[in-house]
Amino acid sequence: KQEVTQIPAALSVPEGENLVLNCSFTDSAIYNLQWFRQDPGKGLTSLLLIQSSQREQTSGRLNASLDKSSGRSTLYIAASQPGDSATYLCALPRGGGADGLTFGKGTHLIIQP
Amino acid sequence: DAGVIQSPRHEVTEMGQEVTLRCKPISGHNSLFWYRQTMMRGLELLIYFNNNVPIDDSGMPEDRFSAKMPNASFSTLKIQPSEPRDSAVYFCASSFGGRDTQYFGPGTRLTVL
Numbered sequence: 001k002q003e004v005t006q007i008p009a010a011l012s013v014p015e016g017e018n019l020v021l022n023c024s025f026t027d028s029a030i031y032n033l034q035w036f037r038q039d040p041g042k043g044l045t046s047l048l049l050i051q052s053s054q055r056e057q058t059s060g061r062l063n064a065s066l067d068k069s070s071g072r073s074t075l076y077i078a079a080s081q082p083g084d085s086a087t088y089l090c091a092l093p094r095g096g097g098a099d100g101l102t103f104g105k106g107t108h109l110i111i112q113p
Numbered sequence: 114d115a116g117v118i119q120s121p122r123h124e125v126t127e128m129g130q131e132v133t134l135r136c137k138p139i140s141g142h143n144s145l146f147w148y149r150q151t152m153m154r155g156l157e158l159l160i161y162f163n164n165n166v167p168i169d170d171s172g173m174p175e176d177r178f179s180a181k182m183p184n185a186s187f188s189t190l191k192i193q194p195s196e197p198r199d200s201a202v203y204f205c206a207s208s209f210g211g212r213d214t215q216y217f218g219p220g221t222r223l224t225v226l
Contacts, residue, residue, distance in 0.1 A: 036217075043204060101146075
């Protein structure tokens with residue numbers, strides 16, 4: 001069974017800083033990994049999906065990396081903005097070849113203006 | 114596309130009542146997922162369908178929960194009878210295939226008094 005841990009649970013930084021969110025997982029036999037963003041009272045928005053054959057994926061100011069052997073992924077946010085404030089969730093397949101995702105508890109990010 | 118549509122957005126009911134949550138997936142998507150989010154347990158997969166067929170319902174907490182997908186454009190999650198511990202946000206998500214990017218609806222916030 002896949003278990004996902006996200007560190008830190010919360011992070012507050014001044015606007016403009018570059019930051020890294022961390023995700024670790026227990027089962028490295030994955031076919032992909034997704035990063036989501038959740039705004040308060042809203043649904044989840046997919047940010048990036050990395051296939052197991054990829055090392056990283058980029059979208060604008062976001063860059064996600066994947067290291068299957070160590071069971072880690074990072075989400076790098078460059079030049080943070082107040083609009084980046086949200087909860088960021090890491091999600092992976094549940095394990096055992098099953099579809100559906102297992103989520104970490106998320107990192108609650110606040111960007112101070 | 115309008116995205117994944119869920120209704121109602123908010124539901125307040127009394128213990129013992131039947132609750133039905135509804136989901137319309139993105140047109141053309143073949144996989145549909147129901148998740149539940151609570152502060153204590155985070156996001157958990159309840160059940161998922163491929164081509165309208167339930168594949169894995171091992172996440173459904175009790176027999177009080179049931180889900181159907183009568184056609185490709187509609188799914189329901191029913192709780193009968195409801196209990197206060199069922200209070201949570203219920204999300205529906207869809208994807209082209211079980212391993213593709215999942216797109217989430219806005220969720221239904223359920224409160225059982």
